[in-house]
Amino acid sequence: GQSLEQPSEVTAVEGAIVQINCTYQTSGFYGLSWYQQHDGGAPTFLSYNALDGLEETGRFSSFLSRSDSYGYLLLQELQMKDSASYFCAVRSNGGGTNDYKLSFGAGTTVTVRA
Amino acid sequence: EPEVTQTPSHQVTQMGQEVILRCVPISNHLYFYWYRQILGQKVEFLVSFYNNEISEKSEIFDDQFSVERPDGSNFTLKIRSTKLEDSAMYFCASATGESSYEQYFGPGTRLTVT
Numbered sequence: 001g002q003s004l005e006q007p008s009e010v011t012a013v014e015g016a017i018v019q020i021n022c023t024y025q026t027s028g029f030y031g032l033s034w035y036q037q038h039d040g041g042a043p044t045f046l047s048y049n050a051l052d053g054l055e056e057t058g059r060f061s062s063f064l065s066r067s068d069s070y071g072y073l074l075l076q077e078l079q080m081k082d083s084a085s086y087f088c089a090v091r092s093n094g095g096g097t098n099d100y101k102l103s104f105g106a107g108t109t110v111t112v113r114a
Numbered sequence: 115e116p117e118v119t120q121t122p123s124h125q126v127t128q129m130g131q132e133v134i135l136r137c138v139p140i141s142n143h144l145y146f147y148w149y150r151q152i153l154g155q156k157v158e159f160l161v162s163f164y165n166n167e168i169s170e171k172s173e174i175f176d177d178q179f180s181v182e183r184p185d186g187s188n189f190t191l192k193i194r195s196t197k198l199e200d201s202a203m204y205f206c207a208s209a210t211g212e213s214s215y216e217q218y219f220g221p222g223t224r225l226t227v228t
Contacts, residue, residue, distance in 0.1 A: 030215075031215055033215060033216075035157075035219075037157075040151070040153075040203060040222075041221065041222070042118075042205065042219040042220060042221050042222060043157060043205070043219045044219065045216045045217065045218070048215045048216065050215070087156065087157060089157075091215050100145075100162075100214055100215070101147070101159045101162050101170055102147075102149075102157075102159060102217060103159060104149075104156045104157040104158070104159075105156060106155070106156045107156055
């Protein structure tokens with residue numbers, strides 16, 4: 001099965017930088033995704049890493065180290081609208097199937113204060 | 115921008131009743147998924163569906179659950195005999211073939227079993 005660990009909550013002020021770490025144990029690993037969810041709404045895709053290294057998308061960056069089974073999401077220049085839950089999710093293959101599933105971590109609640 | 119839609123937004127049912135949750139995935143997507151999220155908890159994978167058959171299912175997806183793609187646009191989740199513990203938000207998601215790491219989630223159906 002899959003297990004993912006990420007901090008339960010983080011609080012920071014506007015303009016700050018926040019790093020959300022995620023460690024995972026899984027079989028059939030293909031990549032690590034990050035999703036944002038506001039108040040129980042639909043999770044929305046933020047980024048995906050299949051290879052080691054840093055992926056930058058505007059204010060958000062994501063990093064993966066496959067050898068360490070570790071990744072992080074970096075939120076820069078925090079804004080009030082970034083207050084949400086952030087989930088890391090392992091993309092894995094069930095073995096012999098032509099499809100992939102996402103296994104989510106428990107989520108990190110980010111609270112941005114003025 | 116195309117989006118995944120789900121109906122109803124909220125469903126209240128009595129224990130033991132059958133419910134059908136409906137989803138319309140994005141039209142050119144090939145991979146379809148159901149997830150659930152119990153209030154305050156993580157998003158959990160239920161089932162993936164590709165080429166008109168189930169690709170993978172989780173332990174949660176027991177004999178009480180079934181999925182169907184009755185026509186070219188709808189994707190349904192049926193729970194035959196609901197239990198109190200089935201109360202959750204149910205999300206449908208879809209993905210293209212080339213970039214199935216980016217799953218697009220619908221707004222969810224909140225199922226309340228009384």
